[in-house]
Amino acid sequence: MANNRRHFVIASVLIVIFTVLVYWLLDGVLLKPEAAVVQAAPIDNLFDQHIWLIAFLFALVVVFMCYALIVFRARGDEGDGEHMHGNTTLEIAWTVIPCVFVIYFAVISTTMLFDITRPHPDEYVVNAEGRQWSWLFTYPESGAITQELVLPVDTPIRIDLTSDDVLHNFWVPEFRVKQDSVPGKTTYVRFTPNKVGEYVLRCAELCGLNHSGMLAAVRVVSRDEFDLWNSEQIAQIQE
Amino acid sequence: MSLFSLGIARGLVGQTLGMLVGMLLTVVTRVLLGWEAWAAEPAWTVGAVCSIIGFLLGVGALDDWLQWTKGIDTPLHHGPPADKPAWTRYFSVDYNHKVIGVQYTVWGILLLMVGGTVAMIFRTELAQAGLQFLGLGLYNSFIGMHGMIMIFAILLGVGGMANYLVPLLIGAEDMAFPRLNALGFWFNVPGSLLLLLSLFIGGWDAGWTAYPPLSARGPIGYQLFFLGVFAIGLSSIVGSLNLLVTLLCMRPQGMSLFRMPIFCWAVFATSLIQLTATQLIGVSFLMVSVQRAIGMGFFDPRGILGEISPLVGGGDPVLFQHLFWFYSHPAVYIFVLPGLGIISELLPVFSRKPLFGYKWIALSSMAIAIVGFLVWGHHMFVSGYNDILRVPFMYSTLLVAIPTGVKFFSWLGTMWGGKIHFDTPMLFVLGAISVFLIGGLSGPILATVPTDFPLHDSYFVVGHFHATMFGGFVFPFFAALYFWFPKVTGRMYNETLGKIHFFIMTPAFWVQTLGQMGVGVMGMRRRIADYDPSLGNYQIESWHLAVTIAGFAIAFGVLLMLWNFFQNAEVGVAAGDNPWRSRSPEWQIPSPVPEHSFAAPLRVVGEPYDYGLADSGYVSTATPGDD
Helix, strand or coil: CHHHHHHHHHHHHHHHHHHHHHHHHHHHHCCCCCCCECCHHHHHHHHHHHHHHHHHHHHHHHHHHHHHHHHCECCCCCCCCCCCCCCHHHHHHHHHHHHHHHHHHHHHHHHHHHHHHCCCCCCEEEEEEEECCEEEEEECCCCEEECCEEEECCCCEEEEEEECCCCEEEECHHHCCEEEECCCCCEEEEECECCCEEEEEECCCCCCCCHHHCEEEEEEECHHHHHHHHHHHHHHHHC | CCHHHCHHHHHHHHHHHHHHHHHHHHHHHHHHCCCCCCCHHHHHHHHHHHHHHHHHHHHCCCHHHHHHHCCCCCCCCCCCCCCCCHHHHHHCCCCCHHHHHHHHHHHHHHHHHHHHHHHHHHHHHHCCCCCCCCCHHHHHHHHHHHHHHHHHHHHHHHHHHHHHHHHHHCCCCCCCCHHHHHHHHHHHHHHHHHHHHHHHHCCCCCCCCCCCCHHHHCCCHHHHHHHHHHHHHHHHHHHHHHHHHHHHHCCCCCCCHHHCCHHHHHHHHHHHHHHHHHHHHHHHHHHHHHHHHHCECCCCCCCCCHHHCCECCCCCHHHHHHHHHHHHHHHHHHHHHHHHHHHHHHHHHHHCCCCCCHHHHHHHHHHHHHHHHHCHHHHHCCCCCCHHHHHHHHHHHHHCHHHHHHHHHHHHHHHCCCCECCCHHHHHHHHHHHHHHHHHHCCHHHHCHHHHHHHCCEHHHHHHHHHHHHHHHHHHHHHHHHHHHHHHHCECCCHHHHHHHHHHHHHHHHHHHHHHHHHHHHCCECCCCCCCCCHHHHCHHHHHHHHHHHHHHHHHHHHHHHHHHHHHHHHCCECCCCCCCCCCHHHHCCCCCCCCCCCCCCEECCCCCCCCCCCCCCEECCCHHHC
């Protein structure tokens, strides 16, 4: 057992080092798109917590495994290992401790989910209809119909999604959130853009031949610019 | 000896005739009803149904039962056919579980190669942004084809391991229902042929999940795809029933459930899922098939079918997803539980140490199987179902982590303090643990809804489930192939080639899965023929190139393994009865295993994994009088 204690100390040090290494690797590979909505901050934070947990658990298993493989390798002898059937205390420990992690993630995810999907009293509504293979946006306020989604910055937005043919999915990677549009019903997705810029809406539900090309331009503009654009649209309709 | 003495040749003729008869039946019916004689979709659909029956009649899988209906007794034939070369039994209906196990495995490997080839084709296309040589339609057909062929291949691989091993591991002479066992295998042949044929009559472009309304509108290929899946599903159901009965009723005296080799527990859990969930994918596809064929709009909200459907509206596309995932999520556990069982089975042999926490591992398989039934809704977080449903499905999904964790930690406990040997099967077990770990750890981030929003239907998911499939099935399956190859053939494979295979495939897979997850986080969607090269600050293209190269490396490794087996199956070095010094029953009898496996009934005299306990055994094959 004293020997085991020495092994555990060495392994623990290695786990700490390896956790940091794995996190660094994942952080370098899993490159998130720029964040352009208010909801992205909590989502990215939760994402980051997950990556730390992944790095730690990966390090935990891999370090113990590789350590065992080196220390307990058969050195040319044909003998057997220690005759030991298990350890109930350990089994209970590694059943119960993960439960703590599960509960932690369940609780913070639920709170966050309700937080980022909560309706806002003065949300600005745009209808988006997915069709094979393009998007059509209708602004109920002005009656404008466009192929480009123009949104005012710092305003809570609700997109009402419909489809008249097959399933589509509203996804702007910079906005993080995602929602299917389903024929026969209206679905909703909510977000608050907080960065002026040009983005691309990408259909994320396989919808037939040109699914990969089902894109639409998204422009988040300042409040003034949006009002200008809006009045132009109204003027066009009245012509 | 003529070609038609091979059952499979007669089966293929039967399948062709069945197809023609079905089409003729449709034409005659339509003429009698005064309709236009030829309509492609009903003709192919009825043809496909009849072709499955035609194959089974042709191959002879129904012969004995048909004889019984006439009151003629048909004793179970043992051994190779009397008037033909022995190898022909592998191409015909044979009732020996060892033959059926090999049939399953070989057919599974063939499909694995077809599915892999398809993947290599579209992976090459993805190596660069822009469309190079695949059209959009073919690309969409290929991704679905790759998915479904691989699922068939995995089910066949699972069937191969279970059918070959379970009776040997519990010391039974054969499976409980040998005829049903053969029928279970032969369903797979016409089923997979229909699936392949579908590509030539228009294909199907909605991916393996075939969500309506898209799948209700596409080419006729869908009908063959649905019926192919239906046939494979029937195979799963009769096969799992057989395994459950075998495990419950045919164990020898003294082998209590907790004294079975651990792989049997994995098969038991898998079979429970297969027996009870497979119906749901059958039903969901059948409903789409019927919606297409006669316009019953189960998933059709407002008469999208238009002129085709007289019964418009009232359906719901989301309903399909519930039915579909009620099978297709537990299906993931059907695929991985046997693989995890292989890991638990082989670790003690190569660590020379008892399996750590046998009961915990056994019960964790059952726990995964049961929880697996309650998590299907996590595939539907953004499907448009009631928002509140996200919460319970998030919780149940996170729960899967707990029994899975128990397995990992118990495996570490098994290795700790052992005397570990690094033969090829053990290397693949270790590879499986590392890869399944990646697959498992990338799960919770998809289970918590806020982080699922950006990742859902992105390439991250592709990375996640390829890691679970490779870690939970492909690596353990290869470990099992290397491990039991000497038992099946009596010959040893080439160890150096085996190790080369491992050291090519494992790092290649790590690169592949990391790359897939990476491009997903960068913003690449699943199932797109072309991607935006500007994603991830223009890093996405180099990652795709890396994934493609890794994919080819994996394919090369697999070919190396098959060549290794092919070379050594007949002329390799004699392996001896028990090259791994295993305690398991099948290694206590000669290699290759004799026709009736055990010369005398097995007696259980100890624990299965008592490595390190001097003078102990697990089973005795000697009759009591001999002691």
